Amino acid sequence: MPRPKHLCVLPCGGLLPEHFAPWTSSDLAPYVHYVPEELSGSHAFKPLFDGFIFNGIGSRPGRFMYPMYAAFGAAADQSDWLLWIDSLFAPGCNLDALNSLADRPLNVWVSIPYPQMLYTNFGKLNGRELHFMSAKDRYEAVEWWIDQFLERWNQVGNDFGNLGLRGFLWQRESIDKHDEPLVKMTNRFIASEGYHSLWLPQYGAYGAVKFSMLGFNDAAIHANYYGNAGMGVEWINHAAIMARSCGAGFQIICGKGILYNDTHFLDYLNLGLPEKNGYASSHLLVYQFPNQRLGDLSKKQPEDYERLYAFISGAYCKTSYPGIDY
Template sequence: MVAIAALAVGTQASALAATDQEPRPRNLAAGLGYSWSQAPDAAYPDDGRELTDGHYGSLDRNDPAWVGHTKGETREVVIDLGSRKSVSRIDAHFLQDWPASSILVPLTVSMYVSQDSKSWALLAHKSTQLLWGDGPPRDETYFWDGVVDGFPDRNDEGTMAYARYVKVMFSVHTRASQLLDEVEVLGFDGRTKQAATPRPDHTAYLTPGTSTAGISDLALLYNGHYESGKGNWTKDRIIPYLEYVDTAGRPVEQLFDGVLYLGLRTPEGRDFGSGSTTLSDWMWYLNKTFAAQGDLEQLNEAAGQVANDLGKPGLRTKVVLMIPDPGESLTDFGDVDGDGVTEDVNESSVGREQAVANREKIVRWWIDTVETRWANAGYTHLKLSGLYWLSEQISVSASGPETLRRVSAAAHDNGHKLFWIPHFLAYKSYMWSDVGIDAAAFQPNYFFEDMSAERIEDASAIAKRYGMGVEVEFDERMLTDDVFRDRYITYLNGGVKYGYMKSAFLAYYQGNDAVLQAANSSDPRQRVLYDWLHEFVRGTYRPQSTG
């Protein structure tokens, strides 16, 4: 009898414990079908249930569980849960096998939910933590977790997303495949107390305005060291950028309303954007740029001439100047504050906190020096409108975002907007505004590689998704090579087709002086490239044929 009584008590206690346990989320996507924005590669096919069948692939690309995509636009997979449910977590699992099998995990995976599969609410952009690199096969799971990540707008209460549709998007590399095997959507049927309906996103380009310091069209003029001397700008070389001149050399109207001076190389070949330059290199660039007859004085004289030509004596050209990247490796940058101690930006040497503080000290010294020299020069036809972060991606180190927040704060403390132009595969480019950058233009990078014109569409969509402007890219090769001429035209045509010609803040990469060469050319086929650019800046360009 005692044993039976004890058993009864134990059974009752177990029942109470089971009643008190929190219900566990289930995989709401298990066994469901889904739709792809673009069919997977034939080498890594999908039977329509591969991502939801619960079968994870081994670290072998030949495992049939893997579904693959190569080249082309950003991929989207949409899962219809059948009805609105409470989503607590989304997982997407990918393979990396580089370089042996040319497989990389995506740079970025984005997760969205929707009530109608038309209006989508962002849950998270997630960057790879595994990072790209050589090694044996590895895997990575990208996830959104409502408790950990919450909602991007921070205005919705709740830790679950109440929605019917789930979308997972991931970037595709131009020279590697992306393989995934499972997408899990964890949560509960119906609506729980913790579930909220996220607000749909309104995607749009960054438009010219306060955040761009009023600049609509920013011309990049490279004034670092070149053996040819093309980094040394003169008044006459600059004028065709500031005003459109006709075939007789007569001024017609303003062209670019902003100029970005930036240097890539020192005379010794060190790169200002890689964190390898030291104080002496930075001083060389300052001395060159601010010399009595240096690059800024030449720009000032050109701007004065343009103001006179156009009958606008009060016109001042807006100028953006670069901030070189102090990097994360140097232990002996140089002494910027005269305390007798060289600045050390290496975390393994001085620790993360001190390294970040030293990077900030260097940047603040740079900004103060730029402002002092600018004030002393007294440029009457120029306006210092902003500063430009030269590195084209956020550092992959843990301190990368914090360093950029310090840089942004330094720029803002001195009353300047901070500009940025990340490349297409830039790490964490989506978080540009989170780290304090004011104006960003996204690089399609279509001009530089053999790829489908889909890249322009994809880059335009990414720019809108991230709220950026767009960089129009070309160089001197367009003048003599039909392949590059067509790529240039594709950028201009894309501006009309995808709306960035009239609706976005634009930056213009032109190699060194492609615009100047086109403007001065007596060959009508070259000269028309300058004329089309003028029409594009005005917003009147009409698409041209290629091929």
């Protein structure tokens, strides 16, 4: 498959019970194709994203695989890691739902559950209880999970005619000295299986500038710019410089909630144009839509949905707004 350029993160699970609803074909339709409201019900849809990252936050309420949520519940154990695989392959949703919409080749990435350090109750492998205080046990659990996922993929992958498994996402957004050996071993194993590894680090995160030395095939930088969090648009500029200097891609954020103002999405689009930071033509762009789904955005803010399509298709022009200073 060709190397993906525009990937979209699909969060699976979260802090609230309703976050655990699986992705259905109706949920995914406005991600796979540009479906403006006036064309709803017709077949005049145009391609939108060409790759999707299924990012497992948790497979059941109160149990989290995603490290940023560790303080809000219990660490996911072996059964949760297996439930994550079950949910990905559940009939009529997630991978199966995406496949039902795929009228062209689409790339798929899947997040690896993060082995929380100091967790001592993961479960047994090969008759032995794993304790994540041990670096060896952490790696053993990760390799086992990848094997389990690939076994399922190999059983049903031929049924997913236009879906291609591109590789795996490392979830933690900073890689410190405790995780670095684990990450390198994991990425070597992924490569040995014929797949790629992807990382989505925060701007300035430990290890981000040396992502390729850690064995990642691709990385995309998150600028930490939200609009209402005290950081100005210069964070986009600085993060874009960092991404360019280390050969990484970039993340485009369109969020909803107290952290996000009404113009942050426009800032990401405007500052990606060739006359600004130029990441609109970067080798890899990853899009996140925190606290909302594109179906809602397309109905409530159709102009932003149209701008998203224009940006992906290369037709976007700068959008001004009151108070813009660049």
